[in-house]
Amino acid sequence: MDGKKAKQEIVTGGQFTIPGTEVRKMRSRKGDRVYQIFVSSPLEEPPSSGFPVIYLLDGNSVFGTMAEALRVQSRRPEKTGVVPAVIVGIGYPTDQPFSAVRHCDFTLPLPESELPVHPKGAAWPEHGGAEEFLSFIEEELKPEVERDYRIDTGRQTIFGHSLGGLFVLQVLLTRPELFQTYIAGSPSIHWNKRFIQEEAERFAVRLRDAELDVSVLLAAGEIEKSHKSRIPEHAKVLFSVLSELESKGVRAEYREFEGEGHISVLPVLISRALRFALNPGGPHTSFSSV
Template structure:
């Protein structure tokens, strides 16, 4: 199932609110056209919406609640990581493509210890794929470096998270989507085959 917006534009500006946490404007990078960023801070509401929606989907379709994957790209990738940190057992597999960690980098660093303690209380059976395009590495946001650093910190054995980082050669922020989706499907399905890790 996918959640989207009724728009013919490449993306809806509502994503800036829906997939982010509250953040001081001073912490955000300058917008390319110099205009103010839309108001951030609605990630908690979208997570609640998804959690409320799950039982409704379960009434209509057969759902394996032990094999659920959350996929997001860009601000959606940021949101996937927010859900992982805030409610890690909401899903079993998380795919964060080109995650815009620069939006809420401070929050993630501050929440990391609390997140790890939550994992220690659970069964630790969580997988995370962080995927970025090689050409994104030159962006001033530090997207690739931020994702790589996060993958290294979460790869600690005691975290219990099965973390994979993949930089797709010669791909940019949008062109990374087809190979990322391909890898994401294999990653999620392989994880759920008995005996495969």
């Protein structure tokens, strides 16, 4: 160099894409709803049984976080306890992290008189479409994913947060055979507390003469204790019911993350969820850090 500083080449206008990911749109037959589906698949060859799969609600807001966390941690399963897996984020055709449509998709019908008070005093968006949403997942989304990717249908996880966590619990208590791992972060049990309480009791009664093979992670942020929705308290009550069913094949865990609130809990919850759902030794095996 002749004493002059080399010019730095600056390239603008490009877009970053997480390796191994794709985005597609699907229109549901029931409800005629358009979904934006985010998929992350491992670059390596699948095992003979296929890859485990995580169905992730609110894909617009958390798909990137989970996909990158999995991409890094699954490089050394023997150290991290996270094996390669397919992630299917279920989102909506918007650039915003959340869509108001989620209120309908994640909730069951509820009389107006039983709805919780909106924190801003406004009217709630349309709600009560959870059955149609579950039908979309089971009858349309899962078959398409299993057609395009090698999936181990014996290792299916569903992950939801807030109202998504409520949806996860609704599925667990009424259709537990649909997934093997259920992860409900900061679940909005207060939205339909009576239903969850009654279904939890029925769930326990049904298991007197039957057995399951499911793992359940309930989690919340420590700061959520101060909120009037009492999310951690309600989650602990449900955990106490589920933990009594271990002999019937229900492995339940409750985690409360120090210093985290309703939204900030998501990254640390996702990291814990990956180890819970994807470690090769079972949901309660401990692994050293990298």
